[in-house]
Amino acid sequence: MLTVANASTFGSNVIINPDGELDDGQFEICLIEPFPSSAAPGLLYRLYTNGFDASDYTRRLCCRRARISVPGQTxxxxxxxxxxxxxxxxxxxxxNPSSLQVLVPVNPPKHLSSYAAGVLGLSAATWGVTTGLEGRAECS
Structure with missing residues (x-):
């Protein structure tokens, strides 16, 4: 699985990109390489406990641009x-750094401002590719 992420989490709070920052001008390519079924429980545990980088089957690349290809696939x-x-x-x-413009009330209730930041971070920042195939990602 390959995920392009700017935020740290997606889905049901899976922590796919532990150091993800929405405003740092870069995104991360997060890779989960093929793994034996016996490794699944440990990998799943790490995805929910901020341990993505501790697995032998995961790695991340920091990018501003990326070209992702899957040989033999159009x-x-x-x-x-x-x-x-x-x-x-x-x-x-x-x-595109600093390109998302959001209108918010001048004095939003505290509980709404933190909720909105989380929702915006997830909906605006995460894009995933699932192929099950060998592929290539080039970053710059």
Missing amino acids: QVLVQVDGEPHHVATPVEVEI
Whole structure:
């Protein structure tokens, strides 16, 4: 599985990108490499306890731009904010720092401002590719 993430979590609070910062001008490519079924419980535990980097089957690359290809495939199935799409390969991803503009009340209630930040971080920042195939990602 390959995930392009700017935020630290996605889905049901899976911590796929422990050091993810929404405003640092870069995103991370988070890879989970093929693993034996006996490693699944430990990997799953790490994804929910901020231990992504502690697994032998995971790694992350910091990028501003990336070109992701899957040899022999002209299309891959991706999920954009949870919605499946078929897209042509290679997939090119680039971050546009400080480009999201959000209108908020001048004095939002404290509980709403932290909730909105979490929702915006998840919906605006996470894009995943699941192929089950060998692939290549080039970062700059």
